Amino acid sequence: MSDIRQSTAAVIYNPIKVDVDVLRKEIVRAAADAGWNEPIWLETTAEDAGQGMVEEAKQADVDLVIAAGGDGTVRAVAEGLRGSQIPLALLPSGTGNLLARNLDLTLNDMPGSVTAAFTGKDRPIDLGVIDIEREDGTRERNVFVVMAGMGIDAKMIKNTDDDLKKRAGWLAYLGAIVKSLRDPAELHLRYRLDEGRTKRATAHTVIIGNCGSLPANILLLPEAVVDDGQFDILLIRPGGLLGWIRVWAKIAWVNGIVRRTKSGRALAGEQKDDGDLKYRTGKRFVARLSRAEEIELDGDGFGKAAAFNAWIEPGALTVRVPGDDR
Template identity: 45%
Template sequence: MRAGVVFNPVKLSRDELAPQVETAQPLEWSEPVWFETDPDDGGEAAVRAALDAEIDLLIVAGGDGTVRIAADLITGTTVPLAIIPAGTGNLLARNLGIDVTSLRTAMRTAFEGEEREIDLGELELESSDGTRSRHAFAVMVGFGLDAEMIEATDEELKKKVGWLAYVDAAGRVIASLDKVRVQVRMDSRRTVRQTVNTMVIGNCGTVTNGIVLLPDAAIDDGLLDIALIRPRGARGWLQVAGYITRNNLLVTKLLRRRGHLGKQRTGAALGYGQAKETVARLLEPRAVQVDGDVVGDAVALRATIREDALVVRVPKKRAGRGPAV
């Protein structure tokens, strides 16, 4: 048995990772093979090289972008994916209950954790000139506040204060966020026309710093969860904030985990839905983010779900439980 380690040297060096791998991997395993990511391709070449090496476990140490690329490329193989969180958001790791604060614990999960099958989303975008592009996603995609916030985030500030840089960016863009007319169809249901600030499509529901945005989302339910944020003025934004605050109360999380709460209710400022396929067409182009990376502007998008597409290593105590409270 042998592991392949794909690592982003900007996030974690081989010197930092090697002692943890040596300590955590079983004695009977062979020496791991190492692959450094290239910023020009986001780590795609490194992941492909690791899979070509006929490994038995792919360990990815990096941010959400590197993890997303690895998740896309590893589907269709029998190799499980282990995540060593090394980014700002570490969104997929959070939703799987992987420790984002301890390199040692995350590495032990890589070798000793249980295997869990999860879904993977697929997004097709159409730009204003008709060009189309495809992007896999493990967590969330969308346009509006999340995409504009990511674009406005100061990278130097993010290096210093981490996720708090997103709060700073959100405060700067929320007042100037433009509404857009959008046509949305979920599965074979009728097309809905609305004016929104933000649309989020998620494979799972927890975002930066453990905040629950899509409370009904489950990473292995074969469904996408959709949120349409459509506040009217300051009062509408207060309603949105109220929804999110209630969903993040400890008692709410515990009741939902134990199955005592029904589906999230839709209100005037925030609408929810679930579907296997979601198609949206915008009257004007908007920037779109995929798992925390802005990938370009689009006038139309189509999101689908690939059920049980990916096998990941998760902590034994949280296997099948979803994200940590």
């Protein structure tokens, strides 16, 4: 009788974001309970947020990758796992937990999240892929699981004090928002959506979203679905202070609260353009800016982009989520 191969998980963790001793105790327990081998432990570094660790995990022929860290760790691990069919399990850590929020995962139950990693089911979701062109003409490719953005949101991230963010979480962004809103510069871009004609636009912010829920009950893209095979795109251009108040009311109140219930969605009606917010959907979004602008992916700054080419890859990432009996 041949031996039955035991499964093995790789844990890719950011030591700054997690309590390694607590994490190790919980994961070793859950792996043993599930009849799995001792996990492989791979620590991220300042130079490598997770992509290199994924390659090590692949070479070890693991059956599961567990990401324990912030949004940057999750994004980097997802980039490494793109198209591999190896499931990714999330252990929410840090301030944002963007993908976990959009998958409706529990954010504050480490033992439960660990157990679900070994006993849950697999769910294919889409990945955003983006080629960023720099001012000098060089290009680099990255992925994002939640959204990419230029304009106010990218400037906000650049203006946020990292030390304050560690202490105060998302409250640290408030001062950065105020500083960013004082910047009168707008984005001037030529863009093409799918196979449509090239258009011109002026906006304060451009968001390309795979899913749309953010911390603080903000639902930025209310109709975005993580596995529908398309982007939801938002162009924001409010007119003055009243315009920003309208934008905030629509995003924080109408989207963030009213649209979260079935009756509320019926009351709010269809998502529609107005003078401040313009929504689009598509599979590919190509844009060139009049000047290089800050760009962010999943809440992390990625420097300045003179142009970009973003597209959706349906089902390119497999995520381990709790089973139906949770």
